[in-house]
Amino acid sequence: MTISLFIPCFIDQLFPSVGISVVRILEKLGHKVDFDESLVCCGQPAFNTGCWNEARDVAIRVVDGLKNAEVVVIPSGSCGAMIRVFYPEIFKGHPKQEAALSLAHKIYEFSEFLVDRLGVVDLGSRFPAKVTFHNGCHGLRELRLKQQPRQLLRQVKELTLVEMDDQTSCCGFGGTFAVKFPMISTAMGEAKCASALETGADFLVSNDSSCLMHLQGLLSRKKEKLKSIHLAEILASF
Amino acid sequence: MSSIFESQFRASATKLTADLRHRSLIRKALKGYEKSRDEKKARFQDWEAARQAAAETKWEAINHLDKYLSEFADNLARRGTKVFWASTAEEARNYILNLAREKQAKTIIKSKTMTSEEIHLNEVLAKAGYEVVESDLGEFIVQLRDEAPYHLVFPAMHLTRNEISHLFHEKLGSPETDNPEELTMTVRRDMRIRYCKADIGISGANFAVAETGMIAITENEGNARLTTSLPKIHVALLGIEKVLPKLSDLALFLPMLATVGTGQQLTCYNSMIGGPRQPGETDGPEEFHVILLDNRRTHLLADAEQRDALHCIRCGACLNVCPIFRNVGGQTYGTTYQGPIGSVITPHLRGLRDWKHLSFASSLCGACTEACPVKIDLHHHLLQNRRNAVVLGTGKLDRIAFRGFAFLVNHPGVFGVAVKAGRLVQRLHRLIASSKIDPLRAWTASREAPVIAKESFRQYWKSRHK
DSSP, X not given: XXXXXXXXXXXXXXXXXXXXXXXXXXXXXXXXXXXXXXXXXXXXXXXXXXXXXXXXXXXXXXXXXXXXXXXXXXXXXHHHHIIIIIHXXXXXXXXXXXXXXXXXXXXXXXXXXXIIISOOOOOOOEEEEEEEEEOOHIIIXXXXXXXXXXXXXHTSEEEEEOOOTTTTSOOSOTTTHHHHSHHHHHHHHHHHHHHHHHTTOSEEEESOHHHHHHHHXXXXXXXOSOEEEEHHHHHTOO | OOOHHHHHHHHHHHHHHTOHHHHHHHHHHXXXXXXXXXXXXHTSSOHHHHHHHHHHHHHHHHHTHXXXXXXXXXXXXXXXXXXXXXXXXXXXXXXXXXXXXXXXOOEEEEOOOHHHHXXXXXXXXXXXXXXXXXXXXXXXXXXXXXXXXXXXXXXXXTOOHHHHHHHHHHHHOOOXXXXXXXXXXXXXXXXXXXXXXXXXXXXXXXXXETTTTEEEEEESSSHHHHHHHSSSEEEEEEEGGGEESOGGGHHHHHHHXXXXXXXXXXXXXXXXXXXXXXXXXXXXXXXXXXXXXXXXXXXXXXXXXXXXXXXXXXXXXXXXXXXXXXXXXXXXXXSSSOHXXXXXXXXXXXXXXXXXXXXXXXXXXXXXXXXXXXXXXXXXXXXXXXXXXXXXXXXXXXHHHHHHHHHHHHOHHHHHHHHHHHHHHHXXXXXXXXXXXXXXXXXXXXXXXXXXOSSOHHHHHHHHXX
């Protein structure tokens, strides 16, 4: 099938290898990947800050741009939740409500797409390391994705998955919250890093690069060896 | 402009988040709770079905509040209870003050009631010259320390046994000990005399049963039972949202509240009170007054989007799982109701302009919504409060910034130029990163900044499809 890829703004600019890994995986599975370069952001930062009108201005472009897509895959639970759960909210009573709902029904977070839509868990990947997995909250609680990334990781050869304490607690990123209330965000991140470090893992994996950006920032400042990596980058190791 | 309440919140949050002793104390205190809560949840045949049933019962009650409240009041009045409808905190306070004056009361004993914290009852009574004592152990401790409860279920959870021992030694003259039973006995000896001396007992209520006209009180120390039965006059102060349609609803709500509130199957004492001493009865108070408090709850009731926040049974489950609460502590909020539920309802009860910051002080992780036994859509309500704050005209700078942002991402050409400029700026930024003059200090004070990639995904895609 033809899969339309949505690459969120920060993955595009800060973590392009996540997008590249997704392309490699989907193509390996025999699908055609399509990418609309004019779609930059889902509008979540504005939405979360209360600026729903500004968020809608951005979202209209996304809804229009993906109108004809068969399915849309996004390598972020957070942006995926914005489109699936919150677009229907901000388009309530808007002329594009139908189009927004239709997009909400055909968008998948990357691990969800592989496991639930394609039924694929084994990609033939090899990644010799001990890893621990952090669920991004939007993926976990808005999209109900908990097992999918773990099912994928368990099939990776030579990879050991160890769970951390308080595995479902938030890392403290939270978008603009991270800079509006940096002291709380940092304290939450420190607790998360401590749990991850306790496992003795080499890598901290997530399906959300935004959580990892925050956690890696804290780990690097403390000169910790633990490295963050997106799920797609591990799965693309074949 | 930030309100005075926001400045206080920020100052206190800055202090508490850096306090590693506080962080580990709260984490440790909640570890035990988490374990027993999960064990008790597992005893329900289907916890999710129980939550659904509870949410539906509260929905019925809140959406027909007019009907159930008058049923509740009529049934109470029939057995001689005096029911007072208080629109404001002041009306409720004045009712109690007048009653105390009329009965020439001197001492007043109280069992735990957050609603009385909400109307600042203790301050007013003390100012009028009455001796007021909290009989709940945790409340008694924070009263001795002259501070607000830390948590709406565990008022003194931020204190260690040693700190409590010092406090008792200093204030009550008891010997230092780290034995919890001895500490409890100190208070018990002190308290027994006060129950007998008190002229008025003031309680809250966990539930108000419309069908039978009864209040239900759930507790572990027996202090509420003594407070409501020994003094000649019993006053119960409760918010109008406490109502449940039927007595049989308690069969679900009592174990549910115990499960998520304290990790118990049921609390040790559960009392149902339906009136003062009836003719022929040998004990119980001579007078029973029930004060039904609105205090802007109807403001929340009028908001169809967030009305479900009135389902709240004040169990504290959302506080216990909230990473914000766990890091900033309950007193930082500066509200009667702490944690996620407090952040949601305080703007409705005390004004959005002053209290909107609590809705922004959240990572929106949703742990609260998942934990709520009556399925209040807590974290989505925080988003709605944020939107309402912007609509109200606050956060103008955010709005301007996001207008610029929307323009940028809707014009990929301009976005491309901005990113190129960003790369250049990032090189310069490294020179000042995390220093005092760094404009990105909110991020870089504790975290390394991410690096803009040499080749963006877009550029990769372009070069691949040449």
